[in-house]
Amino acid sequence: MELRDVRIEDSPEPGHARLRGIVQYETGDRASEEYWFAVPARHAPALSASGNAWLACLLPLAATLAEPLRIPLPVDRALLANAERLLRIWQAWYPHLAVVPVAADIAQPAPRSAVTRGAAFFSGGVDSFFTLLRDRDTAPPAERRPIAELIAVHGFDIPLGRAAAFERLRDRLARVADALGRDLLEVATNLRSTRWSAAQWSHLAHGAGLAAVALALESRFDTVYIAGGGGYRGLHPWGSHSVTDPLFSTGHTAIVYDAVAYLRTEKIERIAESPLVHDALHVCYELETDANCGVCHKCLRTMLTLDICGSLGRCTTFPRDSFDLEQVARMDCSHFADAREFEDIRRFAVARGRPDVARAIDRSVASSRRRMRLRNGLRWIRRIPARLRGR
Numbered sequence: 001m002e003l004r005d006v007r008i009e010d011s012p013e014p015g016h017a018r019l020r021g022i023v024q025y026e027t028g029d030r031a032s033e034e035y036w037f038a039v040p041a042r043h044a045p046a047l048s049a050s051g052n053a054w055l056a057c058l059l060p061l062a063a064t065l066a067e068p069l070r071i072p073l074p075v076d077r078a079l080l081a082n083a084e085r086l087l088r089i090w091q092a093w094y095p096h097l098a099v100v101p102v103a104a105d106i107a108q109p110a111p112r113s114a115v116t117r118g119a120a121f122f123s124g125g126v127d128s129f130f131t132l133l134r135d136r137d138t139a140p141p142a143e144r145r146p147i148a149e150l151i152a153v154h155g156f157d158i159p160l161g162r163a164a165a166f167e168r169l170r171d172r173l174a175r176v177a178d179a180l181g182r183d184l185l186e187v188a189t190n191l192r193s194t195r196w197s198a199a200q201w202s203h204l205a206h207g208a209g210l211a212a213v214a215l216a217l218e219s220r221f222d223t224v225y226i227a228g229g230g231g232y233r234g235l236h237p238w239g240s241h242s243v244t245d246p247l248f249s250t251g252h253t254a255i256v257y258d259a260v261a262y263l264r265t266e267k268i269e270r271i272a273e274s275p276l277v278h279d280a281l282h283v284c285y286e287l288e289t290d291a292n293c294g295v296c297h298k299c300l301r302t303m304l305t306l307d308i309c310g311s312l313g314r315c316t317t318f319p320r321d322s323f324d325l326e327q328v329a330r331m332d333c334s335h336f337a338d339a340r341e342f343e344d345i346r347r348f349a350v351a352r353g354r355p356d357v358a359r360a361i362d363r364s365v366a367s368s369r370r371r372m373r374l375r376n377g378l379r380w381i382r383r384i385p386a387r388l389r390g391r
Contacts, residue, residue, distance in 0.1 A: 001025055001067040003054050004032075008047045011036075016188075017044035019216050021054060025195065026067045033195060037216040038188040046220040051075040051104050056248050057191060057212035059083055059102070060199035063090055066098035074107035076250035086247050090204060093237035097204075110252065118145035119185070120225035120258070121210055122152055124173055124282035126302060127227035130267040131258045132180070133274060143258055145223040150177050153213055154188040157285050169290035172280040172317075179276055187213050206239030211248035211255050218253045228260040233340070235260075264341060265305055265348040272309035281317050294319035297331060301341050304328055308345070308352050325356060329363040334372050339365070 006021040018038035025031060035057070039047065051073030062069040080102065087099040122128045136144050152173050154166045170186060177184040191209055192201065199205040207226060214224035226245050235242065245257040259267070271277045283302045284292040292299050303323045306312040312323065333339045342361050349357035 001058060001062050001065065002070040003051070003058065003072060006049075006054070006073060008044065008049065010041075011038045013038065013188075015041050017041045017047065019047045019053070023058065023194075025065070027065060028195065030195060034190075035194055035196070036190055037213060039217070040186065043185065043217070043220075046217045048216055048218045049073070050107060050215075050218070052079055052218060052250055053212045053215035055079060055083060055102070055104060056208050056215055057196065059086060060090070060205040060208045061196050062100045062102070063087055063097040064199045064204070066100060068101040069103070071102070071104035073104065075104040076252070077106050077109075079248065079250050080104055080106060082247040086244055089244055094204065115219065115222050115252075116145075117149070117221050118147050118223040118225070119149040119151055119214070119221045120147045121213075121227065122150035122173055122177075122184070123157060124169060124176075124280050125227070126264060126267050126271070126281070126283060127229045127259070129271050129274075129277055129281065130262065131225050131227040132176075132182075133271055133276075134259060139259075142254070142256055143225070145256075147182060147225065149183045149185050149221075151185050151187060151213065151217075151224070153210075154186065155190060155192055156209060157288070158290065159288055160188065160190060160193060162289060165289035165291075169282060172282075172290070176276045176280050185217075187217075189213065200239065202239050203237065204239050207241060207245040207257075208239075208248065210240065211245065214255060215248070215250065215253060218250065221253055223254045223256055225256050225258040228257045229264065230260070231263040231266075232261060233263070236336075263344050264301075265344045268302065268305045269309055269348070272306055272311040275314075278311070278314045279316055281315055292318050294322035295327070297333075297335075297338055300327060300331060301338070301345065304357065305345055305348065308349050308354050308357060325360040328357070328360040330367070331364045332368050332371060333364050334368045339368075 002024045004022045004024055008019050011018040016038050018036045020034055020036035022032050023035055051071040052075055055071050055075050058069055083102045091097045091099050120131050136146055152170055158166045174184045210226050226240060228242060242257040242260045245255055248255045282290060284296055284299050286293050286296040303312055303318055306315060333342050346358050346361045
């Protein structure tokens, strides 16, 4: 896999500029594709001519396709050194991935930049709201840079083809930014519309994609926060992770995986009283729009925690009258992520004096265990030769 013909140019969308490159593949039915990152034209001077963003975005795809990666642009020394480390971490997590050769020129050390500007990715979700609203003065040293800009990405959670949905979400996020005296920087990218989507978004490529967006604008920021999720107890292999995301940092721009020490229940408790959250919270990706469906597991877990906090009725972004504890009791929490979150929510409910919530969770856990035993039994039966099953 090789990057070719990189340039910064006017975007086909009026009033925008884009950083684009051609990716040449060694395998598959597509010889090459165009990848791009687009920003409003006034931000064009911040688009980077280095290879840093391209290394970040193409590395998980190279590991997935088992193709050597060639970047014919200067790459930060630390980032290039960390590429092999990232590949080996990913292969340890997912043995089917390859540790591939990565070739790029090493960038000459640049003069110390005077830029001291922080940014944070902002989707309107629980984690990104917590990163935005938390007290930076009491954060660990690496997480104390004030946030001056919020980065909203079109093409990741909401597909490029759903422009109206992204515009509605962007308008809500812009109101939050204005209320807090921050700037909202809108970025669009076609990464997930290319072969890059073969690198699994959730399990592998999420953090790399965000880092690529940050490094495409690396001259603008010295710190970019990626909102962490799960808390220390949930550090399983995942596409955005406290172990891997910081490895995309360069000598100029630190990629910080923020607030990993907090459970999701703790984050919701901290942000639940904010009117900004009530009017803009967006946690659902089932519909691939700006709406929360109100019935998927992520929506239900969030709504349940907000209900414990007494704030659900004030959240205008969830469907009205779509939530009751019977839905919770019927949830299948067999998946480890659901089970782990339910444990946290149950403890939170007990601490907040909500035994009704604890009982609903207990019913869900009990029925999920029964379903799991049934599924395991059926799998065991299917492994029995047909002649022994009386066929």
